[in-house]
Amino acid sequence: MSGTMVTKYEQYEDDSDQSLLGEESEPHPETHTSTYRAQFLLCATVLSISFQPSEPYLTRYLQEVKNISGSDLDNYVWPWDVYGTFISLPVLGLLAESIGYRIVVGVGLCFREATRLLLLYGSGVQMMAAMQGTYAFATTANTILNALLYTVVGKESFASSTAMLLACQHIGHLIASGVGEALVDAGHPLVTLFYISWGSTSLALIIFTIFCFTVKPTEEPPPSLAKLVVKDGFYPTFLDLGSLYKSKEVLWWSGWWVLVYSQYYIIVNYYQNVFQEVDKHANLGVAEIVIEAAAMLGSLAPMLDGHIRVWLSKGNESTQGTQLSTYFISFSLTSLIAVLFFFIGIKDLDFIAVMLFVSVSLGSFAGLYSFATSRIARNSKDARYAALFTMNSFFAYALSTVIVTIGSKEGSSTKTYFIIGGFQLVVAMGIAILWLVGAKLISCAAT
Numbered sequence: 001m002s003g004t005m006v007t008k009y010e011q012y013e014d015d016s017d018q019s020l021l022g023e024e025s026e027p028h029p030e031t032h033t034s035t036y037r038a039q040f041l042l043c044a045t046v047l048s049i050s051f052q053p054s055e056p057y058l059t060r061y062l063q064e065v066k067n068i069s070g071s072d073l074d075n076y077v078w079p080w081d082v083y084g085t086f087i088s089l090p091v092l093g094l095l096a097e098s099i100g101y102r103i104v105v106g107v108g109l110c111f112r113e114a115t116r117l118l119l120l121y122g123s124g125v126q127m128m129a130a131m132q133g134t135y136a137f138a139t140t141a142n143t144i145l146n147a148l149l150y151t152v153v154g155k156e157s158f159a160s161s162t163a164m165l166l167a168c169q170h171i172g173h174l175i176a177s178g179v180g181e182a183l184v185d186a187g188h189p190l191v192t193l194f195y196i197s198w199g200s201t202s203l204a205l206i207i208f209t210i211f212c213f214t215v216k217p218t219e220e221p222p223p224s225l226a227k228l229v230v231k232d233g234f235y236p237t238f239l240d241l242g243s244l245y246k247s248k249e250v251l252w253w254s255g256w257w258v259l260v261y262s263q264y265y266i267i268v269n270y271y272q273n274v275f276q277e278v279d280k281h282a283n284l285g286v287a288e289i290v291i292e293a294a295a296m297l298g299s300l301a302p303m304l305d306g307h308i309r310v311w312l313s314k315g316n317e318s319t320q321g322t323q324l325s326t327y328f329i330s331f332s333l334t335s336l337i338a339v340l341f342f343f344i345g346i347k348d349l350d351f352i353a354v355m356l357f358v359s360v361s362l363g364s365f366a367g368l369y370s371f372a373t374s375r376i377a378r379n380s381k382d383a384r385y386a387a388l389f390t391m392n393s394f395f396a397y398a399l400s401t402v403i404v405t406i407g408s409k410e411g412s413s414t415k416t417y418f419i420i421g422g423f424q425l426v427v428a429m430g431i432a433i434l435w436l437v438g439a440k441l442i443s444c445a446a447t
Contacts, residue, residue, distance in 0.1 A: 253372040
């Protein structure tokens with residue numbers, strides 16, 4: 001990487017981050033217009049992607065309409081989502097840093113189109129396995145879309161733009177859950193929901209195409225990784241990627257992403273089983289709406305970031321306020337999730353209590369994820385957001401897969417996963433405390 005490019009991006013270091021305390025100059029009106037356009041088009045794209053009323057009925061559709069047995073789904077169809085995710089996270093992340101974020105997001109939307117066509121017109125186990133593979137690539141492209149946001153808005157808008165984009169994702173899910181349940185209750189065939197989802201996916205592709213032609217990046221992107229490999233070789237490029245974690249803020253939130261957010265991948269696949277165990281006749285549609293509403297509110301949390309920093313700094317330097325808010329946010333929300341997980345796993349709770357505890361937990365995860373992405377983006381050394389997000393997601397997903405694999409072999413119950421999750425979060429906080437104490441001792445010894 002050239003010296004010029006490093007200097008250009010050193011402004012992202014956490015020690016120089018002043019904007020959330022109002023210490024940055026006011027952007028030019030044209031910048032405001034460009035930011036609003038980018039926010040609107042990307043939020044509209046995410047909203048259309050997320051409006052999929054067919055998703056809660058996928059298993060039922062595949063069994064009743066496509067005549068796929070439950071054992072075939074478990075053994076030959078669902079595993080391809082895992083395989084596809086492991087392949088697509090590193091591949092799409094590196095491609096995005098080599099050929100551009102927009103191209104990769106566009107390809108991801110095309111994978112969504114392929115997923116919808118396979119669901120509607122495909123048949124047989126092999127076709128449905130292919131559908132899970134295309135879906136895995138499509139969902140991974142969402143991570144690149146989140147990274148794309150930071151290339152078209154200014155630093156002063158990172159927190160608010162993150163909150164709006166991720167909130168739109170949950171708003172889409174929330175509305176889709178209500179629409180899907182209403183249509184099924186009214187007697188409409190399941191295939192109707194899948195045609196609606198296809199239409200919404202196609203609308204997302206149209207909106208994103210408009211975005212590509214009307215919104216320009218706010219700054220020059222870092223050099224293509226592919227060109228760096230050709231110029232400097234694999235090892236220097238590998239070191240360049242490793243240097244992305246040089247910032248303490250990036251390292252902190254990336255560690256949280258792997259050690260804590262990995263539990264989200266597990267719980268999001270098991271909480272419905274707990275609902276069924278507590279009440280076999282529970283209204284899962286209502287539960288999904290409550291959960292998505294909580295996640296939407298959690299996603300908006302970064303909009304309070306500046307206020308939290310000012311409150312905690314109490315007249316100290318802004319860097320100290322940033323550090324205090326980082327520790328306060330990560331420890332408080334992680335502790336809350338751990339306590340709720342222990343309650344769900346140990347106590348005999350009724351459906352309402354489980355629904356509320358799960359909703360608060362997933363809402364807290366949404367808030368932490370929203371904070372993590374915006375904080376990492378603000379402090380990234382050379383703006384390789386896609387590389388950071390996909391690497392973090394890959395290691396988190398790998399950890400969650402290992403836990404689920406061990407739990408499955410041991411025959412763990414659904415509630416056991418919540419207990420394991422609670423212990424994992426406690427261990428993660430313990431590691432964070434040891435890291436802070438170690439860093440303090442090293443600092444004292446150096447002085």
